[in-house]
Amino acid sequence: MELTHLIRTAAKLLETPFLVLDTSCVKENYFRLKNSINNVEIFYAVKANSHSSILETLRDLGSSFDVASKGEIIKLMDIGVSTDKMSFGNTIKKEKDIKFAWENGVEYFAVDSEMEVEKIARNAPGAKVYGRLAMSSNDSEWPLSGKFGTDADHLIDILKYAKRKGLVPYGVSFHVGSQSYNKYKWKEAILTASEVFEKLHKERIDLKMLNLGGGIPVQHTKPVPSVEEIGAIINESVNEYLGWVDGLRVISEPGRSMVGSAGITASRVLLRSRKGTQTWVFLDVGVFHGLMETIENFRYEVVVEGKENSETMTMTLAGPTCDSVDTIYDEIDLPIDIDYSDIVYFINTGAYTNEYATYFNGIEPVKVYTVQELEEMLKGEFLENTERV
Amino acid sequence: MELTHLIRTAAKLLETPFLVLDTSCVKENYFRLKNSINNVEIFYAVKANSHSSILETLRDLGSSFDVASKGEIIKLMDIGVSTDKMSFGNTIKKEKDIKFAWENGVEYFAVDSEMEVEKIARNAPGAKVYGRLAMSSNDSEWPLSGKFGTDADHLIDILKYAKRKGLVPYGVSFHVGSQSYNKYKWKEAILTASEVFEKLHKERIDLKMLNLGGGIPVQHTKPVPSVEEIGAIINESVNEYLGWVDGLRVISEPGRSMVGSAGITASRVLLRSRKGTQTWVFLDVGVFHGLMETIENFRYEVVVEGKENSETMTMTLAGPTCDSVDTIYDEIDLPIDIDYSDIVYFINTGAYTNEYATYFNGIEPVKVYTVQELEEMLKGEFLENTERV
Numbered sequence: 001m002e003l004t005h006l007i008r009t010a011a012k013l014l015e016t017p018f019l020v021l022d023t024s025c026v027k028e029n030y031f032r033l034k035n036s037i038n039n040v041e042i043f044y045a046v047k048a049n050s051h052s053s054i055l056e057t058l059r060d061l062g063s064s065f066d067v068a069s070k071g072e073i074i075k076l077m078d079i080g081v082s083t084d085k086m087s088f089g090n091t092i093k094k095e096k097d098i099k100f101a102w103e104n105g106v107e108y109f110a111v112d113s114e115m116e117v118e119k120i121a122r123n124a125p126g127a128k129v130y131g132r133l134a135m136s137s138n139d140s141e142w143p144l145s146g147k148f149g150t151d152a153d154h155l156i157d158i159l160k161y162a163k164r165k166g167l168v169p170y171g172v173s174f175h176v177g178s179q180s181y182n183k184y185k186w187k188e189a190i191l192t193a194s195e196v197f198e199k200l201h202k203e204r205i206d207l208k209m210l211n212l213g214g215g216i217p218v219q220h221t222k223p224v225p226s227v228e229e230i231g232a233i234i235n236e237s238v239n240e241y242l243g244w245v246d247g248l249r250v251i252s253e254p255g256r257s258m259v260g261s262a263g264i265t266a267s268r269v270l271l272r273s274r275k276g277t278q279t280w281v282f283l284d285v286g287v288f289h290g291l292m293e294t295i296e297n298f299r300y301e302v303v304v305e306g307k308e309n310s311e312t313m314t315m316t317l318a319g320p321t322c323d324s325v326d327t328i329y330d331e332i333d334l335p336i337d338i339d340y341s342d343i344v345y346f347i348n349t350g351a352y353t354n355e356y357a358t359y360f361n362g363i364e365p366v367k368v369y370t371v372q373e374l375e376e377m378l379k380g381e382f383l384e385n386t387e388r389v
Numbered sequence: 390m391e392l393t394h395l396i397r398t399a400a401k402l403l404e405t406p407f408l409v410l411d412t413s414c415v416k417e418n419y420f421r422l423k424n425s426i427n428n429v430e431i432f433y434a435v436k437a438n439s440h441s442s443i444l445e446t447l448r449d450l451g452s453s454f455d456v457a458s459k460g461e462i463i464k465l466m467d468i469g470v471s472t473d474k475m476s477f478g479n480t481i482k483k484e485k486d487i488k489f490a491w492e493n494g495v496e497y498f499a500v501d502s503e504m505e506v507e508k509i510a511r512n513a514p515g516a517k518v519y520g521r522l523a524m525s526s527n528d529s530e531w532p533l534s535g536k537f538g539t540d541a542d543h544l545i546d547i548l549k550y551a552k553r554k555g556l557v558p559y560g561v562s563f564h565v566g567s568q569s570y571n572k573y574k575w576k577e578a579i580l581t582a583s584e585v586f587e588k589l590h591k592e593r594i595d596l597k598m599l600n601l602g603g604g605i606p607v608q609h610t611k612p613v614p615s616v617e618e619i620g621a622i623i624n625e626s627v628n629e630y631l632g633w634v635d636g637l638r639v640i641s642e643p644g645r646s647m648v649g650s651a652g653i654t655a656s657r658v659l660l661r662s663r664k665g666t667q668t669w670v671f672l673d674v675g676v677f678h679g680l681m682e683t684i685e686n687f688r689y690e691v692v693v694e695g696k697e698n699s700e701t702m703t704m705t706l707a708g709p710t711c712d713s714v715d716t717i718y719d720e721i722d723l724p725i726d727i728d729y730s731d732i733v734y735f736i737n738t739g740a741y742t743n744e745y746a747t748y749f750n751g752i753e754p755v756k757v758y759t760v761q762e763l764e765e766m767l768k769g770e771f772l773e774n775t776e777r778v
Binding site for chain 1: 434435436439456457458459460461462464478479480481482483501502503504505508523535536537539540543659660661662663664665669671673677684685705707709710711712713714715716729744745746747748749750751752753
């Protein structure tokens with residue numbers, strides 16, 4: 001998403017911090033992904049950003065949705081999304097949420113353990129389940145292994161157990177890790193998934209769904225493979241390893257790659273100070289009000305208004321709360337002349353930002369505006385500017 | 390706070406997760422601190438837990454309050470706390486918040502930099518400022534140095550600068566680090582603070598306030614010094630190093646030590662599963678819905694209902710979201726027979742829990758009940774139990 005004149009004007013006039021969302025980027029990301037993977041069905045991972053403008057945009061595009069809880073199901077039902085467009089992708093579900101989902105028409109449920117199979121069998125008899133494979137995710141910025149998924153042999157046992165329990169073993173999912181840099185990880189994962197398909201086929205269990213998870217990266221400060229490059233590897237691997245499966249459905253669950261580039265956070269410098277030899281810059285946004293992922297050193301592109309061409313110096317960048325964990329980056333190169341009240345933008349912060357925001361220290365979570373809302377709010381301003389010109 | 394029959398009954402009957410708060414513990418903690426430090430004035434750190442039951446209890450006890458933002462000031466004003474009982478302790482303030490505070494009667498402001506002095510001088514002319522010393526905090530569980538405070542010489546310059554800017558240099562504050570294990574840290578800090586008092590006295594600036602910050606620990610899994618032991622060291626050090634200061638005010642800003650022991654979190658096991666050789670236990674509460682401090686390996690006492698005497702085994706304990714950061718403890722000894730739906734308590738979770746909770750994954754933050762609310766809700770149950778007996 002471009003740092004437009006509109007956003008720069010808004011940052012000067014409105015109270016910071018705020019996050020601007022541009023749903024036209026979401027549309028673009030949706031079509032790029034659709035066009036990159038053959039016959040892919042997109043299940044947007046609601047947890048990445050559940051702002052109504054994003055959910056409504058994707059609903060109107062005909063997207064399906066990956067949900068993590070009853071709360072997300074209700075949010076989608078409230079905007080008229082049919083439950084047959086939802087998949088319950090969390091492998092750790094409350095039993096009453098499973099029941100609620102099933103009774104309201106959700107058909108697909110993720111599993112990676114025997115116990116989860118039992119919970120689904122009790123509450124959603126006959127549901128379609130897909131098993132999650134664990135992947136090593138050394139090449140991703142936000143690894144998801146360990147907590148989720150299991151190995152292929154265990155997964156085969158789990159899906160056979162699901163069948164005995166009256167469920168429909170339906171597919172295999174994996175997740176290469178959020179913000180994954182190595183496109184060959186998808187190839188490796190599809191190969192492993194195909195082994196599960198094959199071994200179960202020999203036991204007369206025919207899986208139908210390959211769920212590619214998420215993990216397609218968004219450009220921040222490091223170069224990343226494009227969705228088209230990743231799509232090409234996926235298409236090739238699906239043909240090579242799963243070409244034999246009749247009526248295979250290929251599902252993708254993008255979160256970050258759908259909305260990461262659709263947001264820019266605007267904040268202001270509250271304080272610049274010296275601590276020993278280190279220069280600290282404090283902003284009105286921090287870890288607990290929108291930038292949670294920075295605690296794991298997730299690196300956003302940072303732009304200081306009007307000082308894009310200044311010489312830089314290594315400083316520490318922190319948020320406004322009385323908590324030392326609220327330090328955004330211990331070391332970041334910032335303009336040497338960064339000063340009080342300067343506007344600081346975090347680019348491509350549409351995913352996993354406002355979703356993690358708290359009211360800690362009595363400070364409000366980052367406000368969220370759509371581009372349309374900003375245009376409406378700043379109408380007078382633009383008129384004024386035009387007249388002045 | 391004791392794991393009472395009331396809480397155990399509530400955990401069986403109510404939806405989990407929830408946090409029970411017992412304001413009688415807050416009262417006890419207040420009086421213990423009052424009685425441990427000579428003439429201490431208590432400014433409760435609202436950020437630790439801003440639940441209305443806690444703020445009202447402390448208001449009724451005559452406590453003052455350490456606030457971090459305009460939001461906290463308004464919350465206190467709304468329950469009738471006078472602004473002359475508030476100190477604006479955040480060293481990173483929004484300028485309009487300073488103005489709001491000053492215009493509404495807040496008199497005391499923390500500083501640790503020249504720029505903050507300028508902001509206060511512009512918006513709160515004549516205000517009393519206290520300078521924050523940085524302390525090394527190797528003996529605490531949640532260190533606060535680096536981000537906050539500065540060295541004694543710099544602080545002296547800052548307080549002199551404040552005077553030139555028309556402010557009243559009023560005192561020195563420090564913070565030994567949250568959950569500090571070494572009682573001698575307070576002695577060291579008071580000695581350093583006394584040097585600031587002395588050097589400024591020679592320049593005819595007479596400070597009046599010693600602000601001891603917070604950091605008094607709560608008992609979790611390690612032995613900690615008692616508030617009485619810490620108080621004895623503080624009294625001795627104040628006499629020794631600052632006995633010469635006429636009309637010295639001694640301030641304490643307890644957060645954790647006031648409310649940590651006043652809360653118990655109740656949750657349930659959603660899933661037990663095997664991942665390779667490791668056993669994982671997943672709860673309906675996690676890092677993002679109430680147990681944020683565990684990401685820095687903050688160790689709570691964990692009790693599994695009815696399995697207190699079981700043999701234990703090392704397992705991994707995690708929360709319910711689709712995020713691997715939502716792992717409470719990578720390694721924790723849990724009952725070998727812990728199972729689906731078991732109730733799991735986190736003891737002494739009254740501080741820095743609900744304050745950090747989010748709606749991530751569409752899951753509600755931990756619910757909060759007071760003991761009185763639980764008693765009201767479970768009245769029928771108790772009656773029933775009594776009749777059965």
